[in-house]
Amino acid sequence: MPAEPLLALSGVTKAFGGLTVVQDVGFDLPRGGRLGLIGPNGAGKTTVFNLISGVYPIDAGEIRLDGQPISRLPPRARVRAGIARSFQNIRLMPHLSAVENVMLGQHARAAGLGALLTPIAWMPRGRWRREAEELLAAAGLDIDPGEVVANLPYGIRKKIEVVRALAARPKLLMLDEPAAGLNPAETAELARFLREIAAAGTTLLVVEHDMGFVNEVCDRVVVLNFGRKIFEGSMAGARADTTVREAYLGAEAADAA
């Protein structure tokens, strides 16, 4: 019998005010897999993330994590079940330090998403702080961990957000446009870090427009267009697929020319 996928979507559908933005989407993400969710602007990628993490309820279909249906669980319970994510726009606590932001991620491990809203003054210092500092260092972040996040450059803040999500030790790490706004060196470094995380066992689901980055990080892609899955397979397969080229990658290649 094939191993149970870590994440399984089937028939997932969502409409906003009569407009169906995700239609009958299904895919499996095996444990340890690195799946890229790609497609043109407005294709429904972030909405799929929001449906998996529980920001919105699904209208139809099912989402399973580790074989258990999670579609009807509140976001906090999904965090406890092992899902962590980053957002398209950075959502760090700007007035806290880098290490304190990562500690909030560690706290979410035990307490769920609501922990991100609680004061951290009470949190145990020693061991957790050391672990948070180690995570920042492992991510190749050469910063003073005590630096207030608002004072740090954008590329660094983006990476701290990934580290914070990782600090929850999720089974599934979902990253929404992690490379957006990064320079080529930062992008390459982030790809290296994500491959390392994946090699250590974390399953990745990544929404990203930088196809070079997706190619570096992901072992498979699902392509969405107008809320529907139009392709699933390798990046090379996606590049060669006529439907995908017409919907997305052709335009991307023309933009790059």
Ligand SMILES: Nc1ncnc2c1ncn2[C@@H]1O[C@H](COP(=O)(O)OP(=O)(O)OP(=O)(O)O)[C@@H](O)[C@H]1O
């Ligand atoms: N809360 C909402 N209410 C109404 N419409 C929404 C809502 N969230 C998303 N949409 C619509 O759903 C569609 C899909 O949006 P979504 O953000 O999921 O696309 P995307 O593929 O992530 O795009 P991008 O690459 O630009 O981030 C868009 O038409 C968007 O306007």
